[in-house]
Every structure is written in structure tokens, then in C-alpha cells.
Amino acid sequence: MSAPVAFLHTFVQSLSTLALYPPGHASRERSLEGLHLSLHDLLDSDPHPLFSFLGNEVVYGRRPLHELRDWEWGSRLSDVGIQRLEFDAKTAITTVELEAFLEEMLDRLNMRPADSSEARQTRETGIKYGAIGVGDETEEQAQVVTATIAFTLGEEAETIRWMHDELEGGQSLPLSEAEAVVRSLAMAMHGGSVTMVPLLRLREFDEYTTTHSLNVSVMTMALAEWVGLGAEDVRQFGMAGLMHDLGKVKIPKDLLNKPGRFDEAERKIMNSHPVEGARIILATEHHLDLAAVVAYEHHILINGGGYPTLKYPRDCHYASKLVHICDVYDALRTKRPYRDSWPAPKVLAYIEEKAGTEFDGKIAHEFTTMIRKWEPQIAVMNEDEELPAPVATPQSPAPVGPAPAQPESG
Ligand SMILES: [Fe+2]
Ligand SMILES: [Fe+2]
Numbered sequence: 001m002s003a004p005v006a007f008l009h010t011f012v013q014s015l016s017t018l019a020l021y022p023p024g025h026a027s028r029e030r031s032l033e034g035l036h037l038s039l040h041d042l043l044d045s046d047p048h049p050l051f052s053f054l055g056n057e058v059v060y061g062r063r064p065l066h067e068l069r070d071w072e073w074g075s076r077l078s079d080v081g082i083q084r085l086e087f088d089a090k091t092a093i094t095t096v097e098l099e100a101f102l103e104e105m106l107d108r109l110n111m112r113p114a115d116s117s118e119a120r121q122t123r124e125t126g127i128k129y130g131a132i133g134v135g136d137e138t139e140e141q142a143q144v145v146t147a148t149i150a151f152t153l154g155e156e157a158e159t160i161r162w163m164h165d166e167l168e169g170g171q172s173l174p175l176s177e178a179e180a181v182v183r184s185l186a187m188a189m190h191g192g193s194v195t196m197v198p199l200l201r202l203r204e205f206d207e208y209t210t211t212h213s214l215n216v217s218v219m220t221m222a223l224a225e226w227v228g229l230g231a232e233d234v235r236q237f238g239m240a241g242l243m244h245d246l247g248k249v250k251i252p253k254d255l256l257n258k259p260g261r262f263d264e265a266e267r268k269i270m271n272s273h274p275v276e277g278a279r280i281i282l283a284t285e286h287h288l289d290l291a292a293v294v295a296y297e298h299h300i301l302i303n304g305g306g307y308p309t310l311k312y313p314r315d316c317h318y319a320s321k322l323v324h325i326c327d328v329y330d331a332l333r334t335k336r337p338y339r340d341s342w343p344a345p346k347v348l349a350y351i352e353e354k355a356g357t358e359f360d361g362k363i364a365h366e367f368t369t370m371i372r373k374w375e376p377q378i379a380v381m382n383e384d385e386e387l388p389a390p391v392a393t394p395q396s397p398a399p400v401g402p403a404p405a406q407p408e409s410g
Contacts, residue, residue, distance in 0.1 A: 003042045004049060004060045005067050010038040012073045015109070018102050032095045032102075039093065047089035053078040054186055055231030064183065078231055080108040082129050083190060091126030101127050151188040151387040153200050153214060156181045160210045160242075167249040173284045182238040185218050188387055197222045197378045198387050202334050206257050209248050212330055217242035219326035220319075226370040227322075227363070237319050240294035244323050247277030247295060259337030271307045274299055294320045298327055301358045321360040325351060325367045328359075344371065 001009070017031035042049050052059040056075055058068040068074060077083075082105070087093065159181050163174055188198050197218055200211040220241030224234045248256060251273060255266055262270055277295030281288050297320035300306045304313045316324075332350065335341040342350075348368045355364035371378070379388055 001067075002065075003045045004051070005065055007038045007042045007049075008051070008058070008065075008068065008071075008073070010035050014098075015102055015105055018099070019106055023099075032099055035098055035102075036093075036095045039087065039098070043087060043089040048086065050084065050086040052187060052190065053083050053085070054183070054190075055235060057183070059183070059187060062184070062187065075231070076109060077105075080110075082108065085129045086127075088126035088128070093126045097127065101129075151191055151198065152384055153188070153198060153381065154383040156184055156214055157200060157210050157383050160213055164209060164246075164249050167246065167280060173243075173246070173280060173286075175284060175286050175288070178239060178242060181214075182217060182221075182235055182242055185214065185238065186221060186235060189218065189221065191387065194377055195222065195225065195374065196387060197374060199330070199378060199380045201380050201382050203382065205337050206253065208334065208336070209245060209256070212334070213242050213245060215330040216244060216323060216326050219330065220323050222374070223322050223326060223363075223367055223370060227366050236290050237322060239288070240291040240319050241323050241326060243277065243281060243288075243291045244295050244298045244327060245273060245277060246280050247273030247275065249280070250276045257337060261338065271299070275308055290317070290319055293317050294323050296320075298323045300324075302360050303357045305358070318363075321363050325359050325363060329367070329371075344375075348372070 014031045014035040017027055021028040046061075050061055053074045055078060056070045058065045058071060058074045077085075159177050163177060166172075166174055185198070189196055199215045199218060202208055202211045217238045218241075221234050221238040224237040229237070251269060255262075255269060258266070274296050278292045281292040281295055294317065296308070297316040300308070300310065300316050300320070301324075302316075302321070304310070329347055329351065332342045332347045333344065348371060351359060351364050351368055355361045381387065
């Protein structure tokens with residue numbers, strides 16, 4: 001068993017022991033000493049261990065711990081707002097501090113009645129833990145959680161390019177790589193004390209599908225979290241966002257990057273990408289039904305317009321409606337060969353205007369509220385740039401111009 005896995009096992013054993021025995025009990029002392037030793041073993045191999053609990057997955061540094069997949073405690077901790085746990089070898093951690101930390105965990109996990117008479121001493125120690133910043137954070141969480149991982153999106157973009165090349169070459173969908181990209185994006189979003197929304201800036205027009213896939217995945221996850229979905233759903237939605245335009249691998253490059261309007265025949269080819277995408281995804285025999293549905297539905301408007309045309313009109317999946325809005329947002333924010341990029345306020349005004357006809361009204365409202373609130377946390381970056389720390393800036397509404405009737409979207 002690796003040191004991080006051994007440590008987590010000892011950690012939850014200690015939690016259970018502390019939940020059973022009162023302070024001063026011999027079993028409790030033994031358990032704390034065991035945890036202290038296990039932590040030292042861990043710190044010997046890694047002076048700054050960092051665990052992330054993301055739904056049913058535990059990630060150590062940037063590496064998922066496969067042994068702990070579906071480990072019940074990963075979701076229990078993440079459900080009570082412990083999505084990150086880190087230790088710092090520079091600060092000696094005593095058993096007393098470990099005990100105070102475990103007590104705080106027990107309170108959060110509701111494993112015993114909360115006792116507000118004892119002050120928790122974890123803040124000044126080498127133990128840091130907390131939630132990823134969704135919604136309102138308590139002051140304590142904001143203080144204890146620190147960003148430690150420098151993120152770029154270079155590897156993720158490289159993986160997406162490779163994935164598209166594979167598909168163009170007739171290979172099947174490399175699912176584990178796609179999952180790794182989504183996991184990595186989720187970690188980039190939650191590397192610090194508040195949620196960051198890292199978006200990739202388009203440098204070359206022919207790179208659009210790469211940057212767009214990553215951006216839609218990130219924004220879909222941000223929106224899914226914002227509306228309160230759990231970690232597992234958030235990642236499924238992130239996968240669907242990443243793959244929504246896969247069908248474009250079947251479209252000739254010169255058509256994809258055409259610097260002008262499409263004629264009717266070209267439009268027909270372009271509009272085949274939802275069906276093609278769903279086909280590619282369903283051909284993999286993995287359980288990617290949601291991603292296939294989203295690929296199929298992401299250009300269908302709430303009023304039944306868009307494409308493909310449904311023979312028997314029905315409501316689209318919730319995930320499709322989320323992806324649809326994020327898709328349009330990223331498409332309009334990006335400079336294309338046939339039009340300039342739109343400023344964010346103009347795109348938000350467009351989404352508000354089309355709420356209830358093109359976009360689901362409630363989701364559109366959630367999206368525009370989220371973007372306005374998280375504006376300081378949206379980081380538009382180049383592939384080789386590091387994700388910056390969020391900066392709180394006062395919002396200054398920019399002038400909003402009239403929206404054209406129907407812009408091209410991705
Ligand atoms: Fe798209
Ligand atoms: Fe699309």
C-alpha cells in the first residue's frame with residue numbers, strides 16, 4: 001500500500017475511534033499516535049502532501065488514487081465541504097493538533113454532537129483543509145485553504161488535439177484520456193480558495209475546436225456546480241461539454257475554418273456534427289449516454305428551433321441545456337474568421353434576450369448571474385500561462401450594444 005493510501009486509511013480509522021471514545025481514553029491516544037506516525041511516513045516521502053476529494057475519486061497531488069476509487073469516505077468528506085486536505089512538513093504537527101483537526105472533522109461529518117465550547121486549533125498548524133469555493137464561504141474556509149498547484153492548460157490542450165487526431169484517423173474515442181482531461185480541469189478549478197474558471201484563449205483559428213472543447217467543459221462544470229449538482233454529476237456534465245462537438249472531426253477542415261458565411265450545402269454539412277458526434281460517442285460501447293445525448297441536442301433551441309429537427313418535439317436533457325448556453329457563450333466570446341469576438345456584457349445581454357426562446361429561462365438566469373459574480377475568477381489564459389490567483393476587482397458594467405439577430409455559434 002502506498003504511503004498516501006495508508007495514511008488515508010489510518011486517518012478514517014482514527015476518525016472512527018475518536019467518534020467512539022472520550023478524550024483521554026487509551027484507544028484514542030493509541031489511535032492518534034498511529035495517525036501521527038503514518039503522517040510522518042507520508043511527509044518523509046512528500047513534504048507537501050495534498051489530497052483532493054472529488055466525488056467518488058481521491059486525487060493525490062495530480063494523480064488519482066485508483067485503489068480508492070469509489071472509496072466511501074472520499075464522497076463523505078467532499079459532501080461535508082472537505083474537498084482538499086493538505087499538510088506541510090515545514091510546520092511540525094503535534095498529536096494535539098491532529099486531535100483538534102479530527103474533532104473538527106467529526107463535527108462536520110456529524111459523527112457526534114458539535115461541541116462549540118472547544119476552540120479548534122487547526123488554523124495555525126501545518127494542516128489545511130476546506131471546501132472548494134462554491135457559493136458563500138465561511139471566513140475560516142477562506143483563510144485556511146491555499147492554492148498550491150501551478151496550473152497551465154498545455155497538457156490538456158495537447159491531449160484534446162491528439163484525441164481529435166485519433167478520431168479523424170478512424171480510431172475509437174480515447175475515453176480514459178478524456179476523463180483525465182476533465183479531472184484535471186476540475187482540479188484546476190479547485191486548486192485555490194475559490195472556484196476558478198480557467199478558459200483557454202484562441203491563438204490560431206484552426207485551433208478553435210480544441211480551445212472551445214476545453215472552455216465548454218470548464219464552463220459547464222462551473223455552471224453545474226453553481227446550480228448545486230453533486231461532484232459526480234458535475235464531472236459527467238464536464239465530459240459531455242468536452243465532447244459536445246466531437247462530430248466536427250467528420251467535417252473538412254477548410255469548411256470548419258471558412259472565413260465567411262456558409263452556403264446551403266455547406267450549412268447542411270456543418271449541421272450534421274451533432275448527429276455525427278452522438279454516433280462517435282455511442283460507438284465506443286462505454287456508458288457515455290449522457291455525452292451522446294448532449295452531442296445530439298446541444299444545438300436544439302428551447303422553442304424547438306435549431307438542429308437537428310426532432311420528429312417528435314420533446315424537452316432536451318438538462319445537461320444539453322447547460323451545455324447549449326456555455327457553448328454559445330464561448331463561441332461568441334471568441335474571435336472567428338467571419339466576425340470579431342463579443343465583449344462579455346454583450347454576450348450576457350444576448351443570452352438574457354433569448355432566455356425562454358433559445359435558452360432555458362431559468363438556466364440562462366443562473367448562467368448570467370454566475371458569470372457576473374465569478375467575473376474576477378474567470379481566467380482567460382494561453383496554453384503555456386499559469387492559472388493566476390483570483391483577484392477581487394470591482395465590477396464595471398461595459399456598454400452593451402444591440403445584439404444581431406442570429407450569430408454563428410459553436
Ligand atoms: Fe460547440
Ligand atoms: Fe456544436
